[in-house]
Amino acid sequence: MSAFVVATSIIKNLEKYAAYGKAATATLATHGGTLAKRGKYAETLTGSGEHSVVAVLEFPNLDALNAWFSSPEYQAIVPLRNEACDMTITSYMVPTA
Numbered sequence: 001m002s003a004f005v006v007a008t009s010i011i012k013n014l015e016k017y018a019a020y021g022k023a024a025t026a027t028l029a030t031h032g033g034t035l036a037k038r039g040k041y042a043e044t045l046t047g048s049g050e051h052s053v054v055a056v057l058e059f060p061n062l063d064a065l066n067a068w069f070s071s072p073e074y075q076a077i078v079p080l081r082n083e084a085c086d087m088t089i090t091s092y093m094v095p096t097a
Helices: 014-026 062-070 078-084
Strands: 003-011 034-040 053-059 085-093
Touching: 003 014, 003 062, 014 078, 053 062, 062 085, 078 085
Parallel strands: none
Antiparallel strands: 003 053, 003 085, 034 053
16 A cells, blocks of 8 residues: 655745755655655645645655654754744555555
8 A cells, every 4th residue: 555745835944945855855765755746836725725835755655654754864854844844744545446
């Protein structure tokens, strides 16, 4: 069962956000993860939409996703992430048919 992350952000510092994005992307491959999509906020169709950007990361399974998130490599850049943006990170499982 594959899994993915949706990370929505409100950018506080664009330069630091770019550095965080580059550093975070570099941590994915070790855990089988990839950056599937990223985009800028366009409009809210329903509910609230307070973020300015979104990224979707794909992993082979939830264990790999959680291993990436808790890895020393990713956790080392959390302070940079917190300086760069206010981020909400959610994980999802993709059921097999």
